[in-house]
Amino acid sequence: MAANGSVRRKTQDLPATLKPSRSVSHATQTPEPSPSPIDTMPLQLPPSESADGVPASKRKQSSPMMPAFMVSAPGKVIVYGEHAVVYGKPAIAAAISLRSYLLVSSLSKSHRTVTMRFPDIQLEHTWNIDELPWDVFSAPGKKKYYYDLVTELDPDLVIAMQPHIDAVSPKVPEAKRKIHHSTACSFLYLFLSLASRKTAPCVYTLRSTIPMGAGLGSSASISVCISAALLLQIRALSGPHQDQPPQECELQIERINRWAFVGEMCIHGNPSGVDNTVSSGGKAVLFQRRDYNKPPRVIPLHSFPELPLLLVNTRQSRSTATEVAKVATLKAAHPALTENILNAIGLVTESAHELLTSPGFDPTSPVALKHLGDLVTINHGLLVSLGVSHPKLERIRELIDHTGIGWTKLTGAGGGGCAITILKPQPTTLQNGNTNGNGVGNHDSSSEESDSGSEEIDSSASILSTRTKLKHKILDNLEIKLENEGFEKFETTLAGDGVGVLWPAVLHNGNEEEGGEEIDQEKFLRAEGTEGIELLVGVAGVGVRRKIEREVREGWKFWRSWEGGFA
Numbered sequence: 206m207a208a209n210g211s212v213r214r215k216t217q218d219l220p221a222t223l224k225p226s227r228s229v230s231h232a233t234q235t236p237e238p239s240p241s242p243i244d245t246m247p248l249q250l251p252p253s254e255s256a257d258g259v260p261a262s263k264r265k266q267s268s269p270m271m272p273a274f275m276v277s278a279p280g281k282v283i284v285y286g287e288h289a290v291v292y293g294k295p296a297i298a299a300a301i302s303l304r305s306y307l308l309v310s311s312l313s314k315s316h317r318t319v320t321m322r323f324p325d326i327q328l329e330h331t332w333n334i335d336e337l338p339w340d341v342f343s344a345p346g347k348k349k350y351y352y353d354l355v356t357e358l359d360p361d362l363v364i365a366m367q368p369h370i371d372a373v374s375p376k377v378p379e380a381k382r383k384i385h386h387s388t389a390c391s392f393l394y395l396f397l398s399l400a401s402r403k404t405a406p407c408v409y410t411l412r413s414t415i416p417m418g419a420g421l422g423s424s425a426s427i428s429v430c431i432s433a434a435l436l437l438q439i440r441a442l443s444g445p446h447q448d449q450p451p452q453e454c455e456l457q458i459e460r461i462n463r464w465a466f467v468g469e470m471c472i473h474g475n476p477s478g479v480d481n482t483v484s485s486g487g488k489a490v491l492f493q494r495r496d497y498n499k500p501p502r503v504i505p506l507h508s509f510p511e512l513p514l515l516l517v518n519t520r521q522s523r524s525t526a527t528e529v530a531k532v533a534t535l536k537a538a539h540p541a542l543t544e545n546i547l548n549a550i551g552l553v554t555e556s557a558h559e560l561l562t563s564p565g566f567d568p569t570s571p572v573a574l575k576h577l578g579d580l581v582t583i584n585h586g587l588l589v590s591l592g593v594s595h596p597k598l599e600r601i602r603e604l605i606d607h608t609g610i611g612w613t614k615l616t617g618a619g620g621g622g623c624a625i626t627i628l629k630p631q632p633t634t635l636q637n638g639n640t641n642g643n644g645v646g647n648h649d650s651s652s653e654e655s656d657s658g659s660e661e662i663d664s665s666a667s668i669l670s671t672r673t674k675l676k677h678k679i680l681d682n683l684e685i686k687l688e689n690e691g692f693e694k695f696e697t698t699l700a701g702d703g704v705g706v707l708w709p710a711v712l713h714n715g716n717e718e719e720g721g722e723e724i725d726q727e728k729f730l731r732a733e734g735t736e737g738i739e740l741l742v743g744v745a746g747v748g749v750r751r752k753i754e755r756e757v758r759e760g761w762k763f764w765r766s767w768e769g770g771f772a
């Protein structure tokens with residue numbers, strides 16, 4: 206390793222798992238890892254590496270199994286249809302660009318340990334691989350393979366795993382221990398199901414930019430990361446690669462998704478499956494569950510536009526169960542009325558779906574965007590009628606409405622959690638959030654222009670750039686106001702990529718010949734906040750001051766079924 210921390214080596218070949226040639230068959234055995242070029246490639250862990258508790262200086266030097274690699278998966282928002290979806294109406298959920306990142310670092314063969322390092326929740330635990338209950342997990346009738354569909358947790362396997370979960374964070378307070386145990390359960394159930402006792406010793410380090418417990422699918426995103434990482438390690442995935450046909454790509458995503466659902470069951474008990482589906486595949490889906498005894502209808506919405514999205518977290522904790530119960534109580538008291546509101550929400554989703562799937566749909570058309578935006582506003586009003594908003598959500602909506610920058614609604618269960626705003630191409634109010642005292646933003650002629658979508662015919666570059674600057678100024682002012690009131694603002698993108706891989710975990714900053722910068726555990730752990738993590742893992746804005754405009758992820762590869770399979 207060079208003194209500056211960068212590794213001087215040529216780009217490594219993708220491992221067998223990422224190469225197009227290998228086709229994965231539905232064999233009856235989970236294949237044991239076979240030697241590949243990367244297995245013999247020496248990759249020294251940084252001297253500071255000490256997750257297994259052995260001082261680096263005392264450790265026997267031997268070659269680790271494979272270079273460190275990263276996987277990443279997004280969070281999600283419900284764009285239309287929450288609550289009504291509980292009553293059999295359709296909902297639309299989309300991926301967001303806030304993501305979890307999992308770094309997988311192999312240890313040398315002399316180690317017999319597997320370590321979870323999940324600093325976001327102050328969780329770190331190391332198991333001895335040889336002490337884990339492999340016999341129970343691989344017993345006849347119990348063994349599950351990477352291609353299996355697992356729809357419930359096996360109680361015998363859960364019991365066998367329990368002592369190893371109980372050993373996690375025994376001394377931390379009860380509430381925190383519960384969180385540690387559900388995360389550990391998700392990891393260990395997948396590890397024991399997919400890996401084997403011959404698995405290479407590894408450290409799994411996870412950082413997430415998704416706020417936890419705010420309805421943004423943070424748990425699904427970590428389950429997708431764990432599932433993808435393990436499937437890659439056991440060579441049960443091919444791709445993403447350039448020539449991958451869409452069907453093969455879909456198969457890979459489905460394989461990851463199925464096991465992520467198992468991880469979700471460990472955390473949530475009875476998850477709907479929408480969060481892991483969106484997190485695995487990315488973009489957006491229409492989701493409907495008419496009969497709870499049957500699998501839900503999930504239709505990918507490949508035409509959903511990648512829109513800039515403002516996401517504001519009330520930081521007000523809420524319980525999905527409580528909010529769902531509120532609607533049930535309302536429905537019992539006012540059956541016809543509530544049914545009509547739920548039907549109206551269903552119509553909102555259907556209207557969006559119709560537009561998104563209409564033959565001439567143009568995602569860049571301001572008219573189409575206004576249609577989608579109006580539906581956001583209507584949807585929020587209906588959710589308010591159901592009683593699932595919260596004064597903090599209303600305050601956020603009020604602050605944002607005053608600026609005229611977009612269409613806002615609560616997302617998810619409500620009662621706290623987050624609000625989302627689909628941004629207009631240009632703000633309709635040019636007062637930087639000033640209002641006329643009636644709670645209505647001041648409008649001028651340009652606001653009318655923008656509302657009708659006529660900025661398209663405004664070809665003056667200088668005017669456009671003035672407007673863009675203005676938009677940034679409005680967003681900056683808004684950020685200050687939101688922060689002053691204790692809210693947390695994220696600028697993100699709607700309907701982006703699903704699960705992705707950075708193999709090896711090395712960034713080249715555009716220069717393939719000059720080696721690259723290795724993302725090691727210490728750097729990953731030291732990265733500060735969302736910005737620090739994104740900077741480290743190669744997320745960058747393209748030629749604009751605010752990254753909200755467009756993002757690139759250098760070196761990352763994604764399974765994209767909507768674009769012929771690869772990106």
Ligand SMILES: Nc1ncnc2c1ncn2[C@@H]1O[C@H](COP(=O)(O)OP(=O)(O)O)[C@@H](O)[C@H]1O
Pocket residue numbers: 323325326384385387388411412413416417418419420421422423424425427472
């Ligand atoms: N960054 C993270 N690190 C470790 N565990 C996480 C992380 N993010 C989420 N989790 C797990 O997921 C749970 C959050 O799930 P939940 O409350 O349903 O929120 P969400 O709606 O964001 O999925 C946490 O209790 C924890 O078990």
Ligand SMILES: C[C@@](O)(CCOP(=O)(O)O)CC(=O)O
Pocket residue numbers: 283286287288289290291419420421422477525528529616617618619622
């Ligand atoms: C209110 C509801 O429609 C969505 C809840 O979403 P979340 O828990 O906030 O991600 C409930 C559900 O669909 O199970």
